[in-house]
Amino acid sequence: MTGSAAAVDRRATAIEHRIATEGLTKVYPGGLRAVDGLDLRVRGGEIFGLLGPNGAGKTTTIGMLTTRVVPTGGVALVDGIDVSADPVAVKRRIGVVPQTNTLDRSLSVRENLLFHCRYFGMSGSQARARADELLGRFRLAERGDAKVETLSGGMAQRLMVARALAHAPAVLFLDEPTTGLDPQSRLALWELLGELHAEGQTILLTTHAMDEADRLCERVAIMDAGRILALGSPSELKRSLEAETIVTMQADGDLEVLAAALGDVPGVTSTDVHDGAVRAFAGRVAGLLPRLVLRAERAGTTVTDVSVTEPTLETVFIALTGKDLRE
Amino acid sequence: MSRRPVEAPRATALAAFAGLLLRDLRVVTNERGRFLLRTLSQPLLLVFVFTYVFPKIGQGFRAPAGDESFTTVLVPGVIAIAVLIKGIQAVALPLVQEFGYTSEIEDRVMAPLPVWAVAVEKIVAGAVQGLIAALLVFPIAAVVPAEPAALQISWPALVVVGLLAPFAASALGLALGTMVEPNQVPLMFSVVILPITFLGATYYPWARLDAIPWLQAVTLLNPLVYMAEGYRMALTPQIGHMPGVAIYAALVAFPVGMGVLGVRGFRRRVLS
Numbered sequence A: 001m002t003g004s005a006a007a008v009d010r011r012a013t014a015i016e017h018r019i020a021t022e023g024l025t026k027v028y029p030g031g032l033r034a035v036d037g038l039d040l041r042v043r044g045g046e047i048f049g050l051l052g053p054n055g056a057g058k059t060t061t062i063g064m065l066t067t068r069v070v071p072t073g074g075v076a077l078v079d080g081i082d083v084s085a086d087p088v089a090v091k092r093r094i095g096v097v098p099q100t101n102t103l104d105r106s107l108s109v110r111e112n113l114l115f116h117c118r119y120f121g122m123s124g125s126q127a128r129a130r131a132d133e134l135l136g137r138f139r140l141a142e143r144g145d146a147k148v149e150t151l152s153g154g155m156a157q158r159l160m161v162a163r164a165l166a167h168a169p170a171v172l173f174l175d176e177p178t179t180g181l182d183p184q185s186r187l188a189l190w191e192l193l194g195e196l197h198a199e200g201q202t203i204l205l206t207t208h209a210m211d212e213a214d215r216l217c218e219r220v221a222i223m224d225a226g227r228i229l230a231l232g233s234p235s236e237l238k239r240s241l242e243a244e245t246i247v248t249m250q251a252d253g254d255l256e257v258l259a260a261a262l263g264d265v266p267g268v269t270s271t272d273v274h275d276g277a278v279r280a281f282a283g284r285v286a287g288l289l290p291r292l293v294l295r296a297e298r299a300g301t302t303v304t305d306v307s308v309t310e311p312t313l314e315t316v317f318i319a320l321t322g323k324d325l326r327e
Numbered sequence B: 001m002s003r004r005p006v007e008a009p010r011a012t013a014l015a016a017f018a019g020l021l022l023r024d025l026r027v028v029t030n031e032r033g034r035f036l037l038r039t040l041s042q043p044l045l046l047v048f049v050f051t052y053v054f055p056k057i058g059q060g061f062r063a064p065a066g067d068e069s070f071t072t073v074l075v076p077g078v079i080a081i082a083v084l085i086k087g088i089q090a091v092a093l094p095l096v097q098e099f100g101y102t103s104e105i106e107d108r109v110m111a112p113l114p115v116w117a118v119a120v121e122k123i124v125a126g127a128v129q130g131l132i133a134a135l136l137v138f139p140i141a142a143v144v145p146a147e148p149a150a151l152q153i154s155w156p157a158l159v160v161v162g163l164l165a166p167f168a169a170s171a172l173g174l175a176l177g178t179m180v181e182p183n184q185v186p187l188m189f190s191v192v193i194l195p196i197t198f199l200g201a202t203y204y205p206w207a208r209l210d211a212i213p214w215l216q217a218v219t220l221l222n223p224l225v226y227m228a229e230g231y232r233m234a235l236t237p238q239i240g241h242m243p244g245v246a247i248y249a250a251l252v253a254f255p256v257g258m259g260v261l262g263v264r265g266f267r268r269r270v271l272s
């Protein structure tokens, strides 16, 4: 490739990737390597998840990408801008929902949005219009004049998201956005993030909940001890490993006999009877399902229902690290 | 909602600075009752006890220069104390909270301006409140004392000192706010604020300390001395005061020095 072609290619890469890091590293004073040589590319419009246990370095990574943590090595570009070289330009282009509640407790709900808009250069009337629009969209209109301390956890989180989006950032960062939320608020936030994603918002979020990463993210980086262990779409990650598929079979007849029979099918590692059904644990084998059904009929039982449970990100994480994601 | 409804062409550092300043002043107006109480209580009590109660019960302080009332000596000192305390109240205490418990400051730092400018904004917002605190002492001084203060206002000096002194106080507030942990606040009052206010040449002109030379020398380190002497120079020059050059030099050097210390501390606290 010629020099100029390389330059064009690099620019195209920067445009295509809202976030790009290379060897991004943070060694805290005292020597702890919280993030160790991170290579990350997040495309425009993508919803990307950093999945990892406590202390994996998720917050530190977000901190570096949002200019709060000074990297000790490597580079990080956000919307094509180097976070170390021009942090102010980066701050103009990002919205941040941190792990802790950072709402302005001295201001009302509406004022939180209003002044945020002023920080980002809107005039008084622009800010008022934008604040009202956001209050409506995020179902906070009735609480506009309330003090932020009086908001429920779910409402406070919605307000934090509304605030982070107020200036139409190129990238939205959310650090463990659903930790500590009740199940209903959690679902509501998932739905909201799904809508934002559908509108084309680039989103990077962290989580230690596998179901969240699985359900929400197009691509996931599994992190542990400051490093990325695996990166891909949730289904790619699950396919990449010899994680177990669970086939659950309901049938008329002797289930114990059925379990023993299914155990003979090539690819099946073990079987048991559980909750009025037979479970067969298997590796990835082509044509497994028809063979299981055939074997069941031959064993003299009538299959009434079959369901297949794919491996989860949790099994992927355990396979990668040998430890459980939930402490 | 369109994805990018507002391109923010004016998302400049200056606009962000102005927005932060507006926010801090909105907090003052939202909490105006509390602001007034906190600002007025100490000056009111000082003036009431020393210039109303004492003369009424015949227990008095005398002014150093002949027939001037003690009120005349005290008023510039009370203004200086009010401004200094405002620097602590408006800058140091909220910052201690924000660094210690709430992490609100993390969001303020996400505004599109350099981190040092966020710290400088705190100084400016504190100085504006210090100016308001200074102005609020005048009605107290006009109404409360049994013997009035004889003000001989020098306007140029008043404008300069009136603007510089609040910066000294709020720069001190920023430096303390970034150094002190929440559980050290009572200690800060005992070992920093109380000595500063009691030994700040507020109840006497600094020159009168020539009777106690070591104290006169030591208190040169106290910023409140220059603030009080500055207000004296501007309001009651007949009482006598430090040379103007010394006052001005100190009222420029102190905010700059404390400001540098405060901005460094601020960066250290919000960046890691």
Ligand SMILES: Nc1ncnc2c1ncn2[C@@H]1O[C@H](COP(=O)(O)OP(=O)(O)OP(=O)(O)O)[C@@H](O)[C@H]1O
Pocket: A028, A029, A032, A034, A052, A053, A054, A055, A056, A057, A058, A059, A060, A061, A099, A208, B272
């Ligand atoms: N300011 C700091 N100084 C020193 N060490 C730090 C600092 N912040 C974080 N660490 C350490 O760096 C490591 C990574 O922390 P980080 O907060 O990035 O993890 P995380 O993945 O966000 O964890 P969690 O799920 O608990 O939020 C941890 O061991 C943590 O103790």
Ligand SMILES: [Mg+2]
Pocket: A058, A059, A060, A099, A175, A176
């Ligand atoms: Mg974290």
